[in-house]
Amino acid sequence: MAVRLRPGQGLVSEQRERWERKRNRTARELVQSEQQYLHHLQLVVTYFVDIMNAKGTLRQEVRNAIFSTVKEIHAVNRTFLSHLEKSNFGLGFESFSLCLFLYTNYIDNLETSCKLLQVQLKKSKEFARFKKLQESRPDFQGLTLEQLLPLPAQRLVQYKHFVRDLAENTNPDSGEFQKLRKAVRAVAEACQHVSDRARRRENALQMVRVQRMLKGRRIDIASPGRRYLREGTLLRVPSKGGDPTPKMFFLFSDLLLMCSRCSQFHPLHADKYECRAVYPLADCSVQKVFGNTQSQGGLINLCYQKEELLLMSVDQDDINDWFKHLDAAIGHLKARSAVIHRQDNLARRPLRSVAAENTQPENSTEPKEPPPSRKRHRADGHEEHHVNGNMDTSAKKTRLVQPPTRAGDGDVRSLPAADSEGICTIL
Structure with a gap:
C-alpha cells in the first residue's frame, strides 16, 4: 500500500x-x-x-x-x-x-x-x-x-x-x-x-x-588611526597654465603628500623625496575631469574653498584607482565628522531647570517677580544676602577661554590626524 x-x-x-x-x-x-x-x-x-x-x-x-x-x-x-x-x-x-x-x-x-x-x-x-x-x-x-x-x-x-x-x-x-x-x-x-x-x-x-623615503625629519607621518593607502607618480597641472610636472604622491587615510625627487647628485639623499605640500582630505572634495586627455588617461580635481589641485595620468586604470581611493577616504572622513558633530550636539543640549518648571505654570505668560531679599550686616563689614530666609552662597560661573597655542618651529613637524582646518600646508 x-x-x-x-x-x-x-x-x-x-x-x-x-x-x-x-x-x-x-x-x-x-x-x-x-x-x-x-x-x-x-x-x-x-x-x-x-x-x-x-x-x-x-x-x-x-x-x-x-x-x-x-x-x-x-x-x-x-x-x-x-x-x-x-x-x-x-x-x-x-x-x-x-x-x-x-x-x-x-x-x-x-x-x-x-x-x-x-x-x-x-x-x-x-x-x-x-x-x-x-x-x-x-x-x-x-x-x-x-x-x-x-x-x-x-x-x-x-x-x-x-x-x-x-x-x-x-x-x-x-x-x-x-x-x-x-x-x-x-x-x-x-x-x-x-x-x-x-x-x-x-x-x-x-x-x-614611507618615512625613510622622505628627506630629513621635517615631516612625521606617524599618527594614531592614520592608514597608508597607496603611492605613485602623477602629473600636477598648474592652475594658471603651463606644462604638467611629475610629482610623487603618498596617499593616507586623512591626507595627501606631494613630494619631489631629490637631486640624483646629492651625496646622502639621492634616493629620497622632499615633501612640498600636505593636503588634508577632511575639507575637500574630489571630482573626475573629462575631455582634456584625448581619450588617454584622465584627470582628477581636488577642490578646496580657495584652491584646486588638478592631477593627471596617462594611464586610465591608474587614475581610476587614485580616484577610487581618494573618494573613499574623503567619504569616510566626512561620515565620521558627521557622527562626531551629532554627538557633540547631543552633549551640548541645555539642561532645563526642574525647579523652574515646577514653579512656573504652563499657561502663564506673566514673568514672576523675584523673591524679596534681605541684607544683614556682619561684624567684618560685609553683607549677607538672604532669599526667603535661605542664604545665597552660589558662586558665579565663568568660562575661561584660552587662546590657541601655536606649535613650535622644531625640526620634526607632526601631522595631525584629519582634524586640522585649512587648505594645505606648503613646505
Whole structure:
C-alpha cells in the first residue's frame, strides 16, 4: 500500500537529506584534516620542543619565544580530535572555543618567532645541525620547521569554514546547533582579531618605509588611526597654465603628500623625496575631469574653498584607482565628522531647570517677580544676602577661554590626524 505524502513534505525531506549529506562530507573532511594537522604538531612537540628542553638547546627564553604556545595547542587539539572522532562536533567546538586565546597569542608572536629562528640558526652551528638532523627523519617527509610553525595560523582560518558549514547543515531544533552557533561567533572573532593585527602590522611597516623615503625629519607621518593607502607618480597641472610636472604622491587615510625627487647628485639623499605640500582630505572634495586627455588617461580635481589641485595620468586604470581611493577616504572622513558633530550636539543640549518648571505654570505668560531679599550686616563689614530666609552662597560661573597655542618651529613637524582646518600646508 503506497503512502501518500502531504504537499511539500517531499521537498522538506529532500532538503534534510541534502543537509545531512553536506554535513557528513564536511565532518569527514574535518576529521581527516585534523588528524594530519595533529600529526604535524606532534612532530614539532616531540622532535623539537621536548628534546630541546631536555638537552638545554638554546636558552629557555629563546625556546619559549620560538615555539610560544605550540605545546599547549597540541594538547588542546588532541582533546578536540577525540570529540570529533566520536561525532561530538558541538561539544568539541564548544570546549575548543574556550582555548582560542592560545591560537591568537601564538599567531601574534609568529613573526617574531620566525625571525628569531633565523637569527639562532646563524648564531649557533650546533642548533643548525640539530635542526637539519631532526628534519631528515622519515616522519617529516621533507617538511622543515619553517613550514611547520605557521600551521596553527593556517588552521584557524580553516576552522572558520568548517564550523560554519557544520552549523548551516545542522537541524536548528537540535541542541548541537546552538553550540555550533556559539562556536561560529567565537572562531570568527578570533580570525578577525588575527586579521586586524596583521593589518595594523602591515600598516606600521608601510609608515616606516614611507618615512625613510622622505628627506630629513621635517615631516612625521606617524599618527594614531592614520592608514597608508597607496603611492605613485602623477602629473600636477598648474592652475594658471603651463606644462604638467611629475610629482610623487603618498596617499593616507586623512591626507595627501606631494613630494619631489631629490637631486640624483646629492651625496646622502639621492634616493629620497622632499615633501612640498600636505593636503588634508577632511575639507575637500574630489571630482573626475573629462575631455582634456584625448581619450588617454584622465584627470582628477581636488577642490578646496580657495584652491584646486588638478592631477593627471596617462594611464586610465591608474587614475581610476587614485580616484577610487581618494573618494573613499574623503567619504569616510566626512561620515565620521558627521557622527562626531551629532554627538557633540547631543552633549551640548541645555539642561532645563526642574525647579523652574515646577514653579512656573504652563499657561502663564506673566514673568514672576523675584523673591524679596534681605541684607544683614556682619561684624567684618560685609553683607549677607538672604532669599526667603535661605542664604545665597552660589558662586558665579565663568568660562575661561584660552587662546590657541601655536606649535613650535622644531625640526620634526607632526601631522595631525584629519582634524586640522585649512587648505594645505606648503613646505
